[in-house]
Amino acid sequence: MAKRDNRRDNRKMSVEEAGQKGGETTAKNHDKEFYQEIGQKGGETTADTHDKDFYQDIGQKGGETTSREHDKEFYQDIGQKGGETTSNEHDKEFYQDIGQKGGETTSDEHDKEFYQDIGQKGGEARSRQSNNRSRRRK
Secondary structure, X not given: OHHHHHHHHHOOOXXXXXXXXXXXXXXXXXXXXXXXXXXXXXXXXXXXXXXXXXXXXXXXXXXXXXXXXXXXHHHHHHHHHHHHHHHHHOOHHHHHHHHHHHHHHHHHXXXXXHXXXXXXXXXXXXXXXXHHHHHHHO
């Protein structure tokens, strides 16, 4: 107890106070470029010292945290913004290319039975829609 009171009397800083003061001084002495450079170096070092599993793990944890902290509306908003940004940055040819690639990948990964199954489900859904419209008209 006496040592703590003595520190206050001598005006010595705690570790936290010293760290904050050092951080503030560093921020005053360096610009955005400095922080970008040290961030780049840190990222490169991390990439050199960690494997795919490390990044999958932190991505998983980040995704779980984000899903706990945000609701459906958040995901709708970011999806909308992302879609608009992508739409503004790409032309018709881009969408044709990715559609082609997606179709080829799906074709490579699935067999005839898969397509019969989704065709069946689509036909049933269409039939239900048609029946519902017919009932409303009566």
